[in-house]
Amino acid sequence: MKKKVSEHPYTIETRLIHGEAYTKKWDYNHHVVPPISSSSTFRLDSTQRGAKGFVEFAHADRDLSVFSRAPIYIYDRLGEPNKDILEENLATAENGEAAVTFSSGMAAIAAVFGILTGSGDEIVAHWMLYGSTYSLVKNWFPRYRIGIHWVDFLDPDCLRRRLTPRTKVVYFESPVNPSMQVIDIEKIVEVVKAENRKRPPKNRMSLVIDNTFATPFCQRPLEMGVDFVVHSLTKGICGYGTDMGGAIITARKHYDHLLQYRKDFGGVLAPKSAWPILVYGLPSLPVRMKRQQATALEVAKFLRTDRRIESVHYPGLDTFPYYPIAKKQMHDYEGNFAPGSLLYFTLKGKDPGTRQHKAERLINFLAKNAYAITLAVSLGNVRTLVEHPSSMTHSTIPVEKQLQRGVDPGGIRLSVGLEDPDDIITDLSTGLGRLD
Numbered sequence: 001m002k003k004k005v006s007e008h009p010y011t012i013e014t015r016l017i018h019g020e021a022y023t024k025k026w027d028y029n030h031h032v033v034p035p036i037s038s039s040s041t042f043r044l045d046s047t048q049r050g051a052k053g054f055v056e057f058a059h060a061d062r063d064l065s066v067f068s069r070a071p072i073y074i075y076d077r078l079g080e081p082n083k084d085i086l087e088e089n090l091a092t093a094e095n096g097e098a099a100v101t102f103s104s105g106m107a108a109i110a111a112v113f114g115i116l117t118g119s120g121d122e123i124v125a126h127w128m129l130y131g132s133t134y135s136l137v138k139n140w141f142p143r144y145r146i147g148i149h150w151v152d153f154l155d156p157d158c159l160r161r162r163l164t165p166r167t168k169v170v171y172f173e174s175p176v177n178p179s180m181q182v183i184d185i186e187k188i189v190e191v192v193k194a195e196n197r198k199r200p201p202k203n204r205m206s207l208v209i210d211n212t213f214a215t216p217f218c219q220r221p222l223e224m225g226v227d228f229v230v231h232s233l234t235k236g237i238c239g240y241g242t243d244m245g246g247a248i249i250t251a252r253k254h255y256d257h258l259l260q261y262r263k264d265f266g267g268v269l270a271p272k273s274a275w276p277i278l279v280y281g282l283p284s285l286p287v288r289m290k291r292q293q294a295t296a297l298e299v300a301k302f303l304r305t306d307r308r309i310e311s312v313h314y315p316g317l318d319t320f321p322y323y324p325i326a327k328k329q330m331h332d333y334e335g336n337f338a339p340g341s342l343l344y345f346t347l348k349g350k351d352p353g354t355r356q357h358k359a360e361r362l363i364n365f366l367a368k369n370a371y372a373i374t375l376a377v378s379l380g381n382v383r384t385l386v387e388h389p390s391s392m393t394h395s396t397i398p399v400e401k402q403l404q405r406g407v408d409p410g411g412i413r414l415s416v417g418l419e420d421p422d423d424i425i426t427d428l429s430t431g432l433g434r435l436d
């Protein structure tokens, strides 16, 4: 048997293709590509083996050797090879100890709150979040007597002042969707650590970041002291827009708790969705991101020169106010600046209504006439996608609050794909020309 690959000095980019190479999660060592597992239940050979499987499930804390042995698979909802191998590779990608996958990004986000909060606890979150996360916390958690405080994390002092002895989770996204504002992760970590030092271990807060926008290629928050990273695998990690999924990456000590939660709430990632993410998505993430972010910079520079545009928000643009923070914390596996493939720009106009009208005209023109740009929500796709956050993804947030929190009715979000940069620019330029 070869050595575990993690003992070799190979780069993460190579490891995202080969994984553990001789993983114990799968019996068929001679397959180069892991087969799609399509069995909801597993033969157990004897009651003793069945009993051992149940004892070992979600009890890796008792016996760490569980991680290095072939698991006893019992039933898909508890674990099966495809998502288990994907989880090993996701942990590698985020430089974390353990990963647990879910049926969607929202299932993963609900799970992280699920294991960290109970009745009477409070969450402090950045005041601009992904639409469904905002709705989950605002509309559902009050039923369970879980409180929420919205704070502007761009000012870490605001966060410090809002923490109470009941705060159990501090939650944010960076770059912020859709404004692309960059929150200083190190500063948020400092605030949380300082407060935790005053608390007994069992009452400590956890810091959670949604890293979907950056992807682990551009940013690895666990290395900066964040406790939990959540992802919608549906976006940049899957990359091809074929499957939904979610994941939590964290320290090994939380692994069992997450598996138990997933077993009982049931939001498991289907093996048929884990497989394309494992075989196509994650191995190609670095090469896709390198090309997409180079194109995003070209597109951002083009947009900056257009007289109909008020502002271009891209962390890689040196005129963007958050460029210095992005430069500090967004790096690829080799340490190069990695500002990602998403950008946001706003159109000029004297009032919000005029700007909204212009954004709708531009997007509707692109929807009908552009070849390289598609009107669709989602992001991180190999196809360039455009959308109007104010009326679509962020419509659950009232317009006055949107304006205050960095979303403009004349704002347009662009997720840059793998097309030729000139073709994307041609479509944008034709559309902008129609605004005169």
Ligand SMILES: *Cc1c(COP(=O)(O)O)cnc(C)c1O
Pocket: 104, 105, 106, 107, 130, 132, 133, 173, 177, 210, 212, 213, 231, 232, 233, 234, 235, 244, 245, 246
């Ligand atoms: C899409 C998305 C989610 C939700 O993920 P689903 O896979 O659609 O459930 C959460 N956070 C961010 C930032 C997203 O873009």
